[in-house]
Amino acid sequence: MYFDNRPCDVCGSEVRLKAHDSSTPLRGPDPDGTVDERVCTNPDCASHEDGGPQA
Numbered sequence: 001m002y003f004d005n006r007p008c009d010v011c012g013s014e015v016r017l018k019a020h021d022s023s024t025p026l027r028g029p030d031p032d033g034t035v036d037e038r039v040c041t042n043p044d045c046a047s048h049e050d051g052g053p054q055a
């Protein structure tokens with residue numbers, strides 16, 4: 001099983017990588033430099049808040 005993502009920068013919980021919106025097929029690197037969205041598995045983590053820190 002491929003598991004290479006760092007733990008959450010905010011709370012240290014496991015982070016899952018969520019691909020960007022599938023309605024926008026990506027070819028090559030994202031121009032913005034964001035490949036996958038990091039989603040913390042801790043529902044109480046501050047990274048889930050609007051404008052909060054990134055997981």
Ligand SMILES: [Zn+2]
Binds near residue numbers: 013
């Ligand atoms: Zn977190």
